[in-house]
Amino acid sequence: xxxxxxxxxxxxxxxxxxxxxxxxxxxxxxxxxxxxxxxxxxxxxxxxxxxxxxxxxxxxxxxxxxxxxxxxxxxxxxxxxxxxxxxxxxxxxxxxxxxxxxxxxxxxxxxxxxxxxxxxxxxxxxxxxxxxxxxxxxxxxxxxxxxxxxxxxxxxxxxxxxxxxxxxxxxxxxxxxxxxxxxxxxxxxxxxxxxxxxxxxxxxxxxxxxxxxxxxxxxxxxxxxxxxxxxxxxxxxxxxxxxxxxxxxxxxxxxxxxxxxxxxxxxxxxxxxxxxx
Ligand SMILES: C[S@@+](CC[C@H](N)C(=O)[O-])C[C@H]1O[C@@H](n2cnc3c(N)ncnc32)[C@H](O)[C@@H]1O
Numbered sequence: 216x217x218x219x220x221x222x223x224x225x226x227x228x229x230x231x232x233x234x235x236x237x238x239x240x241x242x243x244x245x246x247x248x249x250x251x252x253x254x255x256x257x258x259x260x261x262x263x264x265x266x267x268x269x270x271x272x273x274x275x276x277x278x279x280x281x282x283x284x285x286x287x288x289x290x291x292x293x294x295x296x297x298x299x300x301x302x303x304x305x306x307x308x309x310x311x312x313x314x315x316x317x318x319x320x321x322x323x324x325x326x327x328x329x330x331x332x333x334x335x336x337x338x339x340x341x342x343x344x345x346x347x348x349x350x351x352x353x354x355x356x357x358x359x360x361x362x363x364x365x366x367x368x369x370x371x372x373x374x375x376x377x378x379x380x381x382x383x384x385x386x387x388x389x390x391x392x393x394x395x396x397x398x399x400x401x402x403x404x405x406x407x408x409x410x411x412x413x414x415x416x417x418x419x420x421x422x423x424x425x426x427x428x429x430x431x432x433x434x435x436x437x438x439x440x441x442x443x444x445x446x447x448x449x450x451x452x453x454x455x456x457x458x459x460x461x462x463x464x465x466x467x468x469x470x471x472x473x474x475x476x477x478x479x480x481x482x483x484x485x486x487x488x489x490x491x492x
Contacts, residue, residue, distance in 0.1 A: 221424050221434040227477070228277075230270055230442040238273035238440075248276055250305050257330050259299050264322040266382035268301045270442050271478050272363040275413040276305050278437040278480030285359070285409050285482065287311055293403055295348055295362035295396060298382060300327030302361045307336045314340065315357070319347045320378045348395045356405035358489065364392035366415035367445075368459040373452035383448065388463050389418045397426050406487025416470040416477040417444070417460060424481070431486035438480045444471060 230237050239248040245258035246268060259267040266272075278284060288310035294302045297316035300323070306314050316327045324343035331341050344351065365385040374380065385391040396412070404410055410432075414420050424434050444460075446453045463469035470476065 221428070221436060221481075227439045227441055228274075230440060232443060232475070235270055235443065235445060235447070237442075238270050238277050239268070248273060248301075248305075250276060250279060250309060253308050255304055255308055255334050257299050257301050257304060258326075258333065260326060260329075261322065262379070264378035265320065265326045266298045266379060268299055269445050270440065271366070271413055271415060271445065272298070272301055274438070274440040274442075274478045275361070275363060275411060275480045276301065277440070279305065279309070279411075281437055283435065283437050283482070285411070287359070290358040291355070292359040292361060293317060293353075293357040295360060295403075296364055296382075296392065297323050297327050297343070298363075299323070300330040302363070303327050303341060304330050304334050304336065306359075306361065307331060307340055308334065311359075312340065313342065315342045315344060315353070317344045317346060317348065317351055319345070320381055321345045322378055348392065348399065351399075352402060357403055357408060358405055359409045359411065360396075360400070360404050361411040362392075362396055363413035364396065364418070365389065366393075366418040367449070367456060368417075368463065370452070370455055370459060372455055373449055379448055383445070388459070388468065389415075390422070393418055393423055397423060400427070400485070404485050405489060406485055407489030408485050410481075410483040410485070412481045412483070414479045414481050416479070417463070419463075419468040420470075420479055420481075422468070427483050433484040433486075435482045436479050437482055440478045440480070441475055442478065444474050444476050446474070 239246045303314045303316045368389040
């Protein structure tokens with residue numbers, strides 16, 4: 216594979232070893248994050264069914280506070296793998312005109328709507344869709360697509376069959392949803408539109424960047440975050456998962472050092488002119 220062209224940064228934010236949830240104020244059942252000076256709250260009713268946001272997901276929100284972040288006002292956005300609605304809430308609060316929150320897990324729609332309402336945002340601007348991304352063919356194209364796909368490799372030995380598994384683990388060595396986003400992006404994103412991705416270094420960042428830049432997308436790294444590999448939910452199977460990850464690292468498809476990995480807040484622009492709204 217050729218080396219991907221990407222506009223590089225980059226400042227790296229190193230999060231503390233042994234901790235998760237450092238990018239927001241967490242309580243047992245909710246957390247508060249800041250976006251453009253607003254304090255926004257995300258609750259998760261059942262963390263075994265809907266992922267309580269992790270530093271991996273929050274890293275992209277943190278990057279949206281940065282100088283290079285895109286203007287979110289008035290966009291028509293698609294939140295792929297909405298989960299708790301973390302990004303849907305952020306986008307609506309930042310002035311998105313409309314957000315479609317897509318998730319394969321039906322519990323996500325309920326939680327996303329509850330979080331939008333709890334933040335005093337207009338639920339009429341939110342449209343929740345329960346569907347696998349692979350089967351979702353909207354009759355519109357979006358100005359902005361945002362996503363934090365599952366990034367850990369699947370193995371039958373630690374299958375749990377719940378929403379947490381769907382949120383964290385994916386086939387094809389953890390790349391399945393990244394691959395679907397790359398395959399389907401032209402169906403989803405308008406010419407000139409922006410794709411924002413929290414991309415784990417465990418899931419082959421160069422591959423995603425190469426596949427999109429060879430199709431003419433501009434790629435930019437907004438920020439890089441270093442943090443612990445989130446193995447808490449898989450504590451009993453840590454060694455199996457690390458063995459799978461090491462195999463992928465040996466063939467250049469994962470990058471990590473001990474129990475530390477990085478999440479890159481990536482921004483891609485689809486070639487072409489936006490048609491304007
Ligand atoms: C890592 S979680 C991200 C949740 C939230 N965006 C965040 O950052 O906290 C990934 C989400 O993708 C959803 N998901 C997994 N596979 C999917 C698929 N094939 N189609 C649609 N959603 C999927 C999961 O249910 C989960 O909510």
